[in-house]
Amino acid sequence: MQLIHSIQSEWLKTRRSLAAWLVIIGGFFIPGLQLIGRCVHHQQLGARMDDPRYWETFAGNNWQIMSLFLLPMGVVLAASLITQLEYRNNTWKQVHTTPQAFSTIFVSKLSVILTMMLQFMLLFNLGMFLAGILPSLLFSDVDLPKEKFPLRFFWDTSYNFFICSLPVIALQYLISLQFRNFMIPLGLGLGLVIAALIGAEWKHGYWIPYAYTPYNFFIMRGIKMQATQAVNIHHWALGYTLVFIVLAYILYIFKRDKG
Amino acid sequence: MSCIEINQLSHHYSRAEQVLKEVSLKVPEGSIYGFLGPNGAGKTTTLRLILGLLRQQSGEIKILGKPFAPHREALLSKIGSLIENPSVYAQLTAMENLKVWQKVYQCPSTRIEEVLDLVGLGHTGKKKAGQFSLGMKQRLGLAAALLHQPSILILDEPTNGLDPGGIVEMRELLKTLNRELGISILVSSHLLSEVEKLATHVGIIHLGQMLFEGTLDELKKRQQQSSGIQFDTGDGAKALQIIQSQHAAAKLENGQVSVPIHDRALIAELNRQLVQAGIPVYQIQAAQNDLETIFMNLIK
Numbered sequence: 126m127q128l129i130h131s132i133q134s135e136w137l138k139t140r141r142s143l144a145a146w147l148v149i150i151g152g153f154f155i156p157g158l159q160l161i162g163r164c165v166h167h168q169q170l171g172a173r174m175d176d177p178r179y180w181e182t183f184a185g186n187n188w189q190i191m192s193l194f195l196l197p198m199g200v201v202l203a204a205s206l207i208t209q210l211e212y213r214n215n216t217w218k219q220v221h222t223t224p225q226a227f228s229t230i231f232v233s234k235l236s237v238i239l240t241m242m243l244q245f246m247l248l249f250n251l252g253m254f255l256a257g258i259l260p261s262l263l264f265s266d267v268d269l270p271k272e273k274f275p276l277r278f279f280w281d282t283s284y285n286f287f288i289c290s291l292p293v294i295a296l297q298y299l300i301s302l303q304f305r306n307f308m309i310p311l312g313l314g315l316g317l318v319i320a321a322l323i324g325a326e327w328k329h330g331y332w333i334p335y336a337y338t339p340y341n342f343f344i345m346r347g348i349k350m351q352a353t354q355a356v357n358i359h360h361w362a363l364g365y366t367l368v369f370i371v372l373a374y375i376l377y378i379f380k381r382d383k384g
Numbered sequence: 385m386s387c388i389e390i391n392q393l394s395h396h397y398s399r400a401e402q403v404l405k406e407v408s409l410k411v412p413e414g415s416i417y418g419f420l421g422p423n424g425a426g427k428t429t430t431l432r433l434i435l436g437l438l439r440q441q442s443g444e445i446k447i448l449g450k451p452f453a454p455h456r457e458a459l460l461s462k463i464g465s466l467i468e469n470p471s472v473y474a475q476l477t478a479m480e481n482l483k484v485w486q487k488v489y490q491c492p493s494t495r496i497e498e499v500l501d502l503v504g505l506g507h508t509g510k511k512k513a514g515q516f517s518l519g520m521k522q523r524l525g526l527a528a529a530l531l532h533q534p535s536i537l538i539l540d541e542p543t544n545g546l547d548p549g550g551i552v553e554m555r556e557l558l559k560t561l562n563r564e565l566g567i568s569i570l571v572s573s574h575l576l577s578e579v580e581k582l583a584t585h586v587g588i589i590h591l592g593q594m595l596f597e598g599t600l601d602e603l604k605k606r607q608q609q610s611s612g613i614q615f616d617t618g619d620g621a622k623a624l625q626i627i628q629s630q631h632a633a634a635k636l637e638n639g640q641v642s643v644p645i646h647d648r649a650l651i652a653e654l655n656r657q658l659v660q661a662g663i664p665v666y667q668i669q670a671a672q673n674d675l676e677t678i679f680m681n682l683i684k
Contacts, residue, residue: 134487141475210473219471219528222435223488224461384437384467 131225131233139237144206148241151199152248155187160256167264174261179270181278183257185346191249192286192342194318197335199245200290201314204238204297205307212305218384231377235370238294246283253279282345288359289341292334295369302377331356334365385449386410387536387568388417388434393443395429403429404592406443411570411585416562418583418600419572420679426592427572428468431540434570435465447536461489464529465538470521471528474514478505478524481513482531489532499527503557518545526554530561537561539571543578555582576679588679606678612644613651614671618664626657642671 139145163170176182211217220230254274261269293314301310314335321336330336330352340353352358388411395404404426411417421427432438434445436456445452447459473481482496500506503523508516513524522545529537542558543551559582561567573579579586586603588596596603617623620639627634627641634643645651651668658665 130487130490134484137480137484137487138473138476140480214471214473215469216471216473218432218435218437218467219465219485219525221437222460222463222465222467223485224457225488226457381439382437384432 127225128229128233131229132236135233135237136240138210139207139241142206142210144203144210144241147199147203147206148245149248151195151203152245153252155191155195156249156252156256159183159187159253160259163256163260164263167260167267170260170264170267174268174270176270177272179272180257180275184253184279184282187249187253187256188282188286188342188345192338193322196286196290196338197293197318197321198315200242200293201297201311201318203241203245204294205301205310205314207234207238207241208298208301208310209307212307221383227378227383228374231374235298238298242287242290242294246287250279250283285341285345285359286338289337289362292337292362292365292369295366295373296334299369299373299376302373303380325352326350328352328355331358331361334362337362385413386446387413387448388570389444389446389449390430390434391444391446393430393433393440393445395426395433395438395441402592404433407589407592407594409587409594409597411568413568414562414566415585416558416569416571416583417585417587418579419570419587419589420574420576420579421572421589422574425574425589427574427589428540430589431465431467431538431570431572435463435467435538436460437467461532462534463536463538464532464534465540466522466525466529466542467538467540470518470525472513472516472521472524474512476513477510478508478513478516478527481524482528485528485531491532495531495533499530502530503527504553519547519550522546523550523554526557533565535567537567537569537571539569541572541574543573543575551578558582603678612642612646612671614667614669615641615643615654615658615665616667616669617641617658618666622661623658623663626661626663627654630654 173179211220221227257270260267297310297314300313304310317333317335321330321333322339324330324333325336325339328351330350331340336352337358340350340358343350344353344358388409390407390409393404393407394402396402407426407430409419419427419430429438433440434447434452436452440453448462450459452459473484476484478500479496482499483493486493486496497506500508503526505520505523505527508520513521516524522542526539526542529539537558539558543554546554555578558569558571562569571579571582580600583600585599586596587594596606614637615623615627616639620636620641623641624634624636627643631643631645634641643654655665655668
């Protein structure tokens with residue numbers, strides 16, 4: 126019961142926070158750009174709406190930009206901003222003098238980050254759906270897509286990207302719990318995202334957890350990479366996540382100064 | 385009975401820097417305990433250790449008769465605290481800030497308005513806490529500390545950043561909480577004048593060591609004992625000899641002879657004897673004996 130109250134409390138803190146805005150803006154950013162482009166060039170949409178794989182192609186276009194850079198970067202920012210809320214507002218000491226177990230505080234904060242990730246996925250999918258269908262409703266020369274909305278495909282794709290984001294969330298959570306200075310988790314995160322993009326073609330690229338969302342996109346598009354053929358990146362993502370969370374928990378519990 | 389009891393508490397941040405040296409203190413239940421010391425004396429470290437914000441290295445901390453570490457959560461539910469700078473979520477309103485803590489403490493939502501009114505922030509409406517003055521943030525911090533109706537309040541320099549009017553209001557509020565609700569208060573300060581007006585008990589710490597602990601009356605008694613008359617003469621050593629022959633407690637301090645007497649006739653008599661002995665007497669004055677001097681003497 127205490128955990129639920131703690132999560133509710135943590136969720137309230139995200140109200141009007143930068144992380145909360147990031148989730149909303151991040152979720153609608155790419156679909157929003159797609160929608161504007163499709164509205165401006167609606168005359169060229171006719172043939173595309175007849176595509177029997179209309180939704181898969183459209184989702185692929187959206188995920189391409191999102192998975193390569195924006196998603197890992199957004200995860201880095203959001204996970205770091207949640208703990209930064211406490212550092213910036215000087216509130217760790219108040220949190221740690223409430224009658225909650227340290228484990229409860231650790232889990233509730235992580236739960237909020239994961240919930241925000243789910244919220245992002247939901248908004249991104251909603252954005253894609255709206256961007257895919259709105260031109261047909263706004264312009265008479267654009268028919269509705271012939272293909273029925275493939276709910277299962279969208280679910281599976283989001284699920285896989287979510288799994289691939291977990292190690293990034295866990296490592297960023299670990300780092301940001303340890304450092305007051307926001308630039309450290311942000312700098313390390315950005316560095317690792319860039320390293321992942323550079324090292325994506327390396328045959329051992331699966332060692333870099335920040336490369337998993339681009340890898341998932343390549344798998345989605347059927348592009349063969351040495352790293353993705355060598356291992357199951359989803360299993361590696363879950364393994365990394367477990368290791369990072371356990372490590373983050375130990376470091377947090379044994380932190381000498383808690384505020 | 386003591387609501388907070390610390391025995392032989394020592395702490396160091398690095399091997400070279402011992403911040404607390406076997407500090408012991410007892411905060412009697414129902415008291416306002418003024419924890420006094422200059423900046424860097426170890427007050428905040430002591431309070432952070434009591435609240436479990438720093439890992440205890442040695443010594444013993446008991447709250448309401450129970451050791452803190454094994455009963456941390458149960459004891460924290462009875463403590464309200466305000467340590468150093470106020471803790472407020474800048475993007476939330478005062479009410480939303482308290483809602484965050486209300487969810488954790490699971491106290492009735494009606495408490496939010498009650499404590500906001502109590503600290504004079506009931507009117508802040510939709511204004512974000514980030515736009516508050518330091519004094520308002522401090523009061524919001526106090527409201528958060530009071531939300532769950534604690535039996536102990538631990539406050540670290542709560543008047544920091546308050547204007548003179550705010551300091552008086554805060555003092556009166558703490559006295560009311562103590563008197564009417566029976567809340568025991570441990571309040572740190574580096575201002576003796578502040579503690580003097582508020583506390584029933586005083587602990588003085590300097591360079592990580594407790595120098596005095598007792599009631600305010602005991603501190604004042606010490607003040608009276610150390611009061612007396614100072615003779616500024618041309619020959620301190622010889623003057624001391626003459627005065628000590630009649631008052632063994634006389635002593636030489638900074639070239640002046642201090643005697644713990646107040647009788648005007650005796651003072652005149654001593655003066656006469658000094659003059660008769662050919663010692664020039666330049667000045668006879670009452671020794672500085674206010675609490676400020678006692679404090680300064682203790683931390684010298």
